[in-house]
Amino acid sequence: MFVHCLRTLALSSLFGVAGAHGNEHTLDARDLDPHASPCADFFQYANGGWLKANPIPPAYAAWSLDDEVDERNRSILKRVLEEAAAQTAAHGSAVQKIGDFYRAAMNLAAIERDGLAPLHDDLAAIAALRTPADVAALIRTWQLRGDAVLFEFEARPDLKDSQNAIAYAGQGGLGLPDRDYYLRDDAKSRHLRERYRAHVARVLRLLGDAEAHAESAWIMELETRLAQGSLDRVALREPLNSYHVLTLGEADARSPHFSWSDFFRATGRGDVARFSLAQPEFFAAFENALIELPVAHWQAWLRWRLADGSAAYLGKAFVDADFAFHGTTLLGARRILPRWKRVLVSADNALGELLGEAYVAQVFPPQAKQRALDLVSNLKTALRARIAGLSWMSEPTKRAADAKLDTLVAKIGYPERWRDYAGLEISPDSYLANMRSAAAFEVRRQFAKVGRPVDRGEWDMTPQTINAYYNPSGNEIVFPAAQLLPPYFDAAADDALNYGSIGTVIGHELLHGFDDEGSRFDAHGNLADWWGADDRAAFEARTQKLVEQFDAYVPIDDLHIDGKASLGENIADLGGLLVAFDAFRLTAQGASAAQTDGLTPEQRFFLAFARTWRIAQRPAQLRLQLQSDEHAPAKFRVNGALGNMPAFALAFACRSGEPLARPAPALVKIW
DSSP: OOOOOSOHHHHHHHHOOOOOOOOOTTTOOSSSOOOOEEEEHHHHHHHHHHHHHHOOOTTTEEEHHHHHHHHHHHHHHHHHHHHHHOOOOOOTHHHHHHHHHHHHOOOOHHHHHHHGGHHHHHHHHHTOOOOOHHHHHHHHHHHTOOOOSSSSEEEEEEEEEEEEEEEEEEEEOOOOSSSSHHEEEEEEEEHHHHHHHHHHHHHHTTOOOHHHHHHHHHHHHHHOOOOOOOHHHHHHEEEGGGEEEEEEHHHHHHSSOOOOHHHHHHOOOOOOOOEEESSSHHHHHHHHHHSOOOHHHHHHHHHHHHHHHHGSSSOHHHHHHHHIIIIIIIOOOOSOOHHHHHHHHHHHHHHHHHHHHHHHHHHOHHHHHHHHHHHHHHHHHHHHHHHOOSSSSSSHHHHHHHHHHHHOEEEEEEEESOOOOTTOOOOOOHHHHHHHHHHHHHHHHHHHTSSSSSSOOOOOOOOOOOOOOEETTTTTEEGGGGGGGGTTTTTTTTTHHHHIIIIHHHHHHHHHSSSGGGGBBOOOBBBBOSSSSHHHHHHHHHHHHHHHHHHOOOOBBOOOOOTTTTTTHHHHHHHHHHHHHHHTTTTTTTTOOOBBBBOOOOHHHHHHHHHHHOOOEEEHHHHHHHHHHHHOOOHHHHHHHHHHHHHHHHTTTOTSSSTTTGGGGGGOOOO
């Protein structure tokens, strides 16, 4: 919640095998498409050769540079898991937990033999429901054990008091990726809902439900009611829309059939006085559905949510059904990933920092961390200079922006203090039981944080994650070790490549602190209005041009990019690119005209930038991204930002009027 990532996590967690060619320490001419004009489509020019040489593997919905890096990561992590599984380690040790987790997850014979046995008690509990109060009590029990069956729950900084943590309960309960999938009335959406309903019925039949077809209609009705009460992607980007702090008594009055007092008391936190009922409209929709729909409908929905959440950890029939919809229908993948790769994703979710500690020891030496910190310092200097030169920002707001830069924290590589997993029990007996144990451990950890001072050392990503983020409440940028590997960051590469790749990533995260959402948070991470009214008006007029630019892009069929939903990422892309280029020009190479392999320093910088975004996507995955994600497709992130940058047009001798040499009145000028 309120954390801004460089790219969608779905992309970085689903894919991975080695690319056809490319020397990471320099640029590879074979990656280019000489038939494409750099001034018309720089994404294709910089990456067309690579795209042709790297068809999407059947098991993947997309294939990108991240996947090439991730394939190396997977080899390292697989070795860590296999070596732990081969040992007999002391109970409670990191090796025991990692090894037993992997043994249980890879024991297909035991999983098939157990069949539905791991779900038996839950199915019996569902069958015993008789009243709306029974339904509410079961949902509460499941939420408290870590199954986010209805809503998301986490402890995060209070938006108006960032030093202290409060609980946030937010909308959920949907089987489709976004609320709009239930509400759009076009042919493609109606067809997808039909396929979703068929998938629900298929899974319910695997549970033994004789009335699965009728039950799937009940489930669609219930989830549609929840979707109607949910905020859309644009509304979720407004922080105040998720900040509705209530006492437990006030929350109970809002949903009299779901007691929040009982919810907190049941986990030993009856002392909690207040929390944020993040999206009240959603919980009102839940309350109404709870009392208006028959209990039988709720029983069907709970069986579905149970099976859907457990499918990946059950036998082959459930795994295949899960992949057929989530992998093929939604993403377009043609073949399921090898089991060990799927288990790596689960292990990262369940034991992330235990794996991370072993991973970091192999890939990220201390000197790499220091050089990354030096890059951050250079980028902050460049951003400070840009802020000082803004004609539309007043001096008081500039001083406040400088103060925010002064307090901004950069977390690099891995946490200074690793997470303690002492309370997590892992056994070699059951994959599903281990995932549930990890979920329960995490929800206990979240409850323990409520009402306490915020732990500023905590990370929201594991070190092995290829991504980065800005956290406005902490005013911090966070770069896992995996994001700081070649070719993103390479000690053997020249400054043009490092500033064009990791430099633009650092710049992107820095600019999130000043995008349409991050600019609402002050130097201490509190939601506060520190801009002058005229500054805000000027900023919004300039960002509106960026909204309109991206609204006009049509990546596939008749689907436009949502310029408002993607605005924060697009601001960060453009500003981050400008700041990284400024910082590069301060280096010896950036100030030189000397060519390397026939390319100027500026050309190498821009090619390195475009290389970081190279990706091929299946149509289904691209449609999913456009309809459910705040990140625009990579091609438009590259071309969209470069088209607003005169230095790029100059570097590639683009003529006025060419697509990426936008005339001065059309340029988006924010930072």
